[in-house]
Amino acid sequence: MEIWKVLGAESPYLFAGLLITIELLAGLLTIGFIGGLILAVAEVYGGKLLSTLTAGIQRALRAIPALVLLFLSYYALNLPPLFTAIIALGLRSSAYQSQIFRGSIQAIKSGQLLAARSMGMSKLQGIWYVVLPQAIRLAIGPWSNEYASETKDTSLAYVIGVVEIMRRSRYIISYTYGNALLIYGIVALVYLIITRAGNAILYWLESKLWVPGFEKRG
Amino acid sequence: MTKKSLTIGLLFVFLTTVFLGFGLSAAEKDVYKVGVDANFPPWTWVEKGEYKGFDVDVIKAIADVEGLDIEIIDMPWSTIVSALGQGKIDILVSGLSITCERDKIIDYSKPYWSVNQAILVSKDSDMNAITAMSMGHKVGAQSGTTGYMWVEDHLIASGVDVTLKPYEDYIMAVDDMTAGRLDTVLADTTTAKNFVKKGRDVKIIGTVATGEQYAYAVTKGDPYNLLSKINEGMEKIFESGRWMEIFQEYLAEYGYAPPAKIPLTRELTCE
Known part of the structure; x- marks a missing residue:
């Protein structure tokens, strides 16, 4: 069939699109991870003012649809589309990740921080050296869910001109005047593979880094 | 530390935006x-x-x-x-x-360049240019295009019995039509001719002389x-x-x- 020949010739360019998707995913998850930890620590330990403020930021970011955030950032920032998408989706992810980390921080008994303080650590040292190393490990399970949902949300970035795999596949549909089912089917398979592969790694990490004394998956 | 780095981070994003903004305003x-x-x-x-x-x-x-x-x-x-x-x-x-x-x-x-809007229907359809865009038929066009606007301004505004469906692109509209979910597609003449040429199961049954220019x-x-x-x-x-x-x-x-x-x-x- 003609279309398989076309797909063969286009495969390096689809792969280039896949690399952009992965760059976008890695970038937004990194921003989300750092931002999420900061928001979570501020929300749990920050005192009334700071925790109200961060909770407000986090709720606002979770309430705005990803597509709207993408357009807002595109028109507000003067950055290349890929960076714009990383920032927009990354900020949104930090709001979701903050709730994952908040939960896992609160799962660590408060006596541990008191014990750290009694050994002469400052509050921040106690959080950094005692609470977070456990909390982050506990967060891996729920975090895998965030990974999966952000992987799929990268497919929205084409609206502001990020030429990732979704957009690349659309090119082929356009100039062959059809084959939408086949090509989107292939794209769906690619997303399935990225999601499953990432989750497999995360599950492996989760059992490898299990915190003794807590329950284990399955 | 947390508060400070957040502030610095936001400041950085803000300043980058401002500077890049200035850079672009040169003549x-x-x-x-x-x-x-x-x-x-x-x-x-x-x-x-x-x-x-x-x-x-x-x-x-x-x-x-x-x-x-x-x-x-x-x-x-x-x-x-x-x-x-x-x-x-x-x-x-x-x-x-x-x-x-x-x-x-x-x-x-x-x-x-000058174009008109072509009326595309399924190959086996027996509609003509008039019935294809009346009698309660579903007409599709790419949203934001002149074909879409024409149906809105000239048919729907004057009470002709059609349902207008917006599509993100013409491929989806034509796919929907060949799947039987849509009766007619209105597209620029060049685009319409391309669908026929590429062997999709569609035919052009007439044109709307919009006299548009690219x-x-x-x-x-x-x-x-x-x-x-x-x-x-x-x-x-x-x-x-x-x-x-x-x-x-x-x-x-x-x-x-x-x-x-x-x-x-x-x-x-x-x-």
């Missing part, structure tokens, strides 16, 4: 961003990682004779006109029709004085024969007669 640019919607053959598309199409080759030729450095950027149709209006791109070339609505937010070059466009107010260069460039490449070469490559196969002169005279006047 001349090193490289002009040419926006295309790469889903619109034969005007603009991407094949094996390369931008192709009539408009792509013409704007390259114009940039060449006018000494402009350009960079081609792909943007979906739903974003591209507002992106140009906001100055996110400098020039728009993508089989863009002149309309008075768009005239408010962007500025057009002189026109270079033109290139720049941000409102033409901040970089590009329009005069584009108009002059079109004339130069027509005289040198380059325009006809590009015409032969992309458009001659549809059976169009080449125009006697490029650029054309604009038909549409807006207040």
